[in-house]
Amino acid sequence: MAALLLAQAMHVAVAREPPGGEMRQAAIDAEVDAAFARFELPGLAVGVVEGGEITYVRTAGELHVGGGGPVTPATLFKIASNSKAMTTALLARLVDQGKLAWDDPVIEHLPDFRMHDPWVTREIQVRDLLIHNSGLGAGAGDLMLWPEPNLFTREDVIAGMAHLKPIHSFRSRYAYDNTLYIVAGEVAAAAAGAESYEVLLRRELFEPLGLERCRVGEWRRDEVGEVAQPHIRIEGRNVPVREDGEVVAAVPMAAAGGIRCSLDDMLRWVRMWLQPEREGLVDGRPWLSAEQRTALWTAHTPMPLGRRLREWEGARFNAYGYGWRLNDTDGLLKVSHTGTLAGMYSAVTLLPELGVGFVVLMNGGGSDARSALVQALSKRFTAPEEADRTVGDYADAIAAEAAADRDDGGASAPDTSSRQVAGVDGMTPWLGVYRDPWFGEASVCRRDDVVRFVAARSPMLSGTVMRVGERLLVDWDDVSVDAEAWLAFADADDANAPPTLAMAKVDPQADFSYDYQDLAFVRVGECP
Structure with missing residues (x-):
């Protein structure tokens, strides 16, 4: 055959x-x-x-x-x-035409552009958008791009850059990046x-x-x-x-x-x-x-x-x-x-x-x-x-x-075959609508007899909350979303502050574009 x-x-x-x-x-x-x-x-x-x-x-x-x-x-x-x-x-063609230079500050062409660090905002040049040396982690902000289709706009992506925290010094090392190429595309359009x-x-x-x-x-x-x-x-x-x-x-x-x-x-x-x-x-x-x-x-x-x-x-x-x-x-x-x-x-x-x-x-x-x-x-x-x-x-x-x-004990996905649907009663303290500064809102709410995680601007990141031992994960509905995420809820140190939610890849070898670790959710409301 x-x-x-x-x-x-x-x-x-x-x-x-x-x-x-x-x-x-x-x-x-x-x-x-x-x-x-x-x-x-x-x-x-x-x-x-x-x-x-x-x-x-x-x-x-x-x-x-x-x-x-x-x-x-x-x-x-x-x-x-x-x-x-x-x-x-x-x-490069625009450089040939005299419309921009590689060492132009990005804010010369996009005055409202911001990075997390004000100094980097002032210093970052057009060339820096292209060579993966920004100090951001690999794939930072990619959840605004993938999985596609989603509801993020180019303006959302560029505005989100101000909230992505670096993990290395600016220009200190290589870490593959996609979001700054979107900024580069906007620089090209503005310069021309x-x-x-x-x-x-x-x-x-x-x-x-x-x-x-x-x-x-x-x-x-x-x-x-x-x-x-x-x-x-x-x-x-x-x-x-x-x-x-x-x-x-x-x-x-x-x-x-x-x-x-x-x-x-x-x-x-x-x-x-x-x-x-x-x-x-x-x-x-x-x-x-x-x-x-x-x-x-x-x-x-x-x-x-x-x-x-x-x-x-x-x-x-x-x-x-x-x-x-x-x-x-x-x-x-x-x-x-x-x-x-x-x-x-x-x-x-x-x-x-x-x-x-x-x-x-x-x-x-x-x-x-x-x-x-x-x-x-x-x-x-x-x-x-x-x-x-x-x-x-x-x-x-x-x-x-x-x-x-x-065989050498390298990082691999843990066994999650024992997963069970997370009980609604045990999840009650954590239910609500959460917001991350660059990713936007996600709801963790009851739907019939299960708890569902639903990202407002990334509809494909929707799934059922499961329990594996003492941990929680999201089992995404769409099979093409091939990196499940751990959920970690916590009370804030301040008793008057709302709970928080952090996420991480279940499989540490999953594609870096699933940058769940960069999310920092805070509860902002009750479930509708």
Whole structure:
């Protein structure tokens, strides 16, 4: 059955034969086939650029498992955090136009912008919005962005920044951030005098570079067609989640991770970076100056040098530029980024010294599938003598790492199988409406015979309160919200002050965007 499904899924595959590259093309085919089968991907699109030419394109699977039509090079995928490189390129274009400078204070363009520390508010520059050195914890404020859809506006997100407390000194270390990229998008719109970030991006990036199918802001599915839907694995099956309606709404996170593009679009994007004197010219000139391209690919913030980089790529440095990750791989410069949203995964990898770049887009399968395929593809170019290590080898290594971490007593999710619905009587002292300064209100109230947690502006964060031993957790209603949260109620030290509520991830390894630990709820009212 697996072989039959694989054969059916691959019937839409397309390959363009590179000159003299038949063996490499066959090898890449084998890796794509292996990734598709090993990780049981719902849909996949892969493309390679060499010497400024598109030498390989392959698509497989479905837009929507069970009859959504085939994935093609024109299919739209969420590129998630690969949107960041588009935002930084847009800012660089404004620098070229003299409309802003990287060291401009943010408040020069957004006078009402505030960080938690007044000194940081005065000192934070445009460049600081892009390089993950703000002092905030990883993913701080992401609950205003995900899970989507929610009711937060871009204005809510920017206002919320004043209430996010840093955990490190400003500019002292790397911690991945999304919310400040939203601020960066607003800086771009303000500096350009544009109606919005979306309008500016279409005008200054999509149109001149010919990214004809890329979408940002609000759009209609029937006017676009071929839109991949995200999937997660449930009981061994790919299940669509968070499916788009007829109208795809604008989202506040556009500048950080809200853009959708096709494989064809992303390959045009890659060609512009690898062949700037030939691709994406505007009035006969490169879309970006050499000076600004260098700024984007300059190491601005050191990043941890993980085991995989050291062992798989022989890397000696790892850093963040403006919207790009930078490291050495087998003695060559690698410029790359990944993107992750619930059920959607992307990767863009550039090897400028070889004139090579490739794109991977998936609508399911997980980050392990992406890592294994990207690593196997990279070795085909950076170290052909090691190309005998396949997707299967890297997938086995990833699985072995996870097993070793568990055996070594690494942080893992506790056993919560003994959970029971929390009794209403035992919860009575804590029932009420709570408010956090940046997240807003959430109710912890009785509904029939259970207690429900319901976030006012994030409807997907709704669930039933359960008891596990002496602890309480929220069992979210939506299966795509894959990080349950502990609840910890407490009386205030002042007897006249209201109770408080703190939250934390049940699984300490859950995605950092579930930043429950940053919430500080105080009860503000009774249940309606």
